[in-house]
Amino acid sequence: MQITSPSIPSLVSSSDHLLEALAAHYMAMPPVAAMQPSVLDWQDGCLRMHAPLDANVNDKGCAFGGSLSSLMTIAGWGLAFLKLAEAGLEADIYVADSRVRYLKPVYEDLLVEVRLDTAGENAADAIDLPGALRGKGRASVRMEARTLLADGGVAAVLVGRYVAIARD
Amino acid sequence: MQITSPSIPSLVSSSDHLLEALAAHYMAMPPVAAMQPSVLDWQDGCLRMHAPLDANVNDKGCAFGGSLSSLMTIAGWGLAFLKLAEAGLEADIYVADSRVRYLKPVYEDLLVEVRLDTAGENAADAIDLPGALRGKGRASVRMEARTLLADGGVAAVLVGRYVAIARD
Secondary structure (H helix, E strand, C coil): CEECCCCCCCCCCCHHHHHHHHHHHHHCCHHHHCCCCEEEEEECCEEEEEECCHHHECCCCCECHHHHHHHHHHHHHHHHHHHHHHCCCCEEEEEEEEEEEECCCCCCCEEEEEEECCCCCCHHHHHCHHHHHHHHCEEEEEEEEEEECCCCCEEEEEEEEEEEEECC | CEECCCCCCCCCCCHHHHHHHHHHHHHCCHHHHCCCCEEEEEECCEEEEEECCHHHECCCCCECHHHHHHHHHHHHHHHHHHHHHHCCCCEEEEEEEEEEEECCCCCCCEEEEEEECCCCCCHHHHHCHHHHHHHHCEEEEEEEEEEECCCCCEEEEEEEEEEEEECC
């Protein structure tokens, strides 16, 4: 999956501007806009996103699994974008592969959080994504995204591998 | 991911009725309807589906990866539904986990085909899904779905495990 990076706002000093750019980027894609996702916050390396159940419901009254998967996937993409944009870098970011486990049905609004995997495969790139991109022109990172339930449970887990390629 | 089976039409003698029931079922789910999927055909154990690029495009002008993943996922679900409905069986069908590899961007309408994996894990259940469901009350099968390009290339591959549980 390829998603072009949105233009990095000139006022990169504020992460609010990056979150706004990311949200605008999401809404520019029809199948993403249909999910009505919103960016909640980004702190301590964790990006959190929300989507209303109504726009993502199946006939059973719970969340469509494809929406869970898509929301977790774009959250991972967004985290890579934010990490790079914060450092003033623009890149083409792709999800190369992903694995999703569906654990519990979701009968409420969707809440997703995603973090870089800084301990597993490609840990060095994840620990310093901007540095890896500057040094090699490309970086590969793993992410883990989770769909959380209000009761503290985990409804779904996505582990994805993303590739960032520096723009000339 | 849980999707309730649509009611099996009374005229199960015609696979056209099953395909119509499946298509109606898809369109009843808002996030699926937004993708505008259509069921092309089902023959020789292969279900083929289509979705227009326009409804599934990202800002780069190619297909959103989440749409590829979702279309392949619901195609797998549909294949399990058809196999069981053809035998007069109703079941709750879930996708338990899936792995997607994104290989090439898709700059055209989405074309997906899916088949049961009758050689790998849970091969016995896949070879005779209705028999497995009748005998054990549940069955677990693996599917492989592919997003195909007009030039013969493969843009994405999903391997998913689906569970069917007989209704009382």
